[in-house]
Amino acid sequence: MSNIPIVYINLAKDIERHQRMQAQFSRLGLEATRLPAVWWSDLPDEVQARHFNPALNSHQYFKPMGNGEKGCYCSHMTAWRQLLDGNAAAMAVFEDDVRLLPALPQALQAVAALPAGSWDMVKLFGRAQEKVASRRPLAEPSLELITYRRVPSFATGYVVSRSGARKMLASRQPFGRPVDVDMRFWFENGMRVFGVHPSVIALDDTSEVSSIWQVKEPPASLMQRLRKFRMKLQLTWGNARHRASAPHVSETL
Numbered sequence: 001m002s003n004i005p006i007v008y009i010n011l012a013k014d015i016e017r018h019q020r021m022q023a024q025f026s027r028l029g030l031e032a033t034r035l036p037a038v039w040w041s042d043l044p045d046e047v048q049a050r051h052f053n054p055a056l057n058s059h060q061y062f063k064p065m066g067n068g069e070k071g072c073y074c075s076h077m078t079a080w081r082q083l084l085d086g087n088a089a090a091m092a093v094f095e096d097d098v099r100l101l102p103a104l105p106q107a108l109q110a111v112a113a114l115p116a117g118s119w120d121m122v123k124l125f126g127r128a129q130e131k132v133a134s135r136r137p138l139a140e141p142s143l144e145l146i147t148y149r150r151v152p153s154f155a156t157g158y159v160v161s162r163s164g165a166r167k168m169l170a171s172r173q174p175f176g177r178p179v180d181v182d183m184r185f186w187f188e189n190g191m192r193v194f195g196v197h198p199s200v201i202a203l204d205d206t207s208e209v210s211s212i213w214q215v216k217e218p219p220a221s222l223m224q225r226l227r228k229f230r231m232k233l234q235l236t237w238g239n240a241r242h243r244a245s246a247p248h249v250s251e252t253l
Contacts, residue, residue: 004112004159006032007082008094009075011039017096020204024100030108032094035079040071049174051077056176062227063220065178073179076155077172080165089116090161097204098125098156103143104200110139111159111196118253120164121183123195124157130197134249138196146197147247150239155180157201167191184235187242194247 006025010018018034025032040048052070076093083091092108104124111122122145131149138145160168171189172182186193220228239246 004090004092004108005083005086005088006030006092006094006108007035007079008032008096009035009037009072009079010096011037014096021094021096021098028100028102028105030105035075035082035093038071038074038078040067040074043074051174053174053176056174058176060176060231061178061181062231063224065176069178072155073172073175073182076179077169080160080169083160083165084162084169088162090159091165092124092157092159093155094157094201095155099202099204101200101202103139106139107143107196107200108159110143110145114145114253116161117163118192119194119247120161120167120192121194122159123152123154123183123193124159125154125199125201125203126152126195126197128198130195132197133246135197136249136253142198143200144197145249145253146195147249148193148195150235151184151186151193152195153180153184155183156203164191185238187238187245190245192247194249 008021008025010021021032021034043051048070051074052065054064057065072095079091079093090112107124114122126148130146130152133147133149135144135146137143167189168182168191175182177185183191183193
């Protein structure tokens with residue numbers, strides 16, 4: 001049993017997803033709390049302005065963020081604030097479109113036992129063939145704690161420490177990119193991001209259909225494709241420039 005709080009982000013209208021997540025946690029012997037998701041259009045204008053900056057969005061990202069992406073970011077920020085408002089050393093945060101795998105309890109227990117102050121975030125989901133920079137055993141029988149050559153996307157499941165929550169809240173208000181993209185730019189705020197390999201969660205079938213934004217986006221314009229290419233170059237350059245300061249797995253971590 002994990003000794004860190006577990007929350008999952010869920011809209012009030014998504015009762016089926018809420019029930020499915022609770023059933024999954026129960027089967028694994030884990031206690032989890034529903035964290036009400038933020039519906040962006042319900043926020044007052046002054047709150048929206050405090051959280052999101054259109055000029056920053058235009059500078060950092062290749063296209064305007066949708067209301068669903070903005071609300072998703074605010075939902076994750078709510079989890080980080082909840083962690084800092086309490087006394088726990090870390091918190092596990094999930095979105096409600098994931099499938100929990102049997103090794104999740106062991107992974108959470110092992111992450112909770114990592115030395116305090118030595119990490120900011122541990123991602124629980126990644127690619128099958130992850131680009132690993134360093135690794136060490138994390139939990140039996142075959143889970144590893146890894147660092148990345150390039151931090152992967154997805155904010156669908158992770159453990160964040162108090163220091164990680166502070167860094168994200170201090171540096172991402174206002175925000176201009178989706179939350180999972182901002183996590184990839186770890187070098188901007190000194191985030192020490194690790195991962196569990198292989199993944200201990202998977203994307204559920206419901207991940208193909210968002211309950212937050214359901215309008216199919218038009219194909220990217222030429223300008224958006226060029227801006228996306230520029231963003232990828234910035235990510236590649238930032239990783240290369242700050243490689244020496246990137247976190248590294250050692251036997252003491």
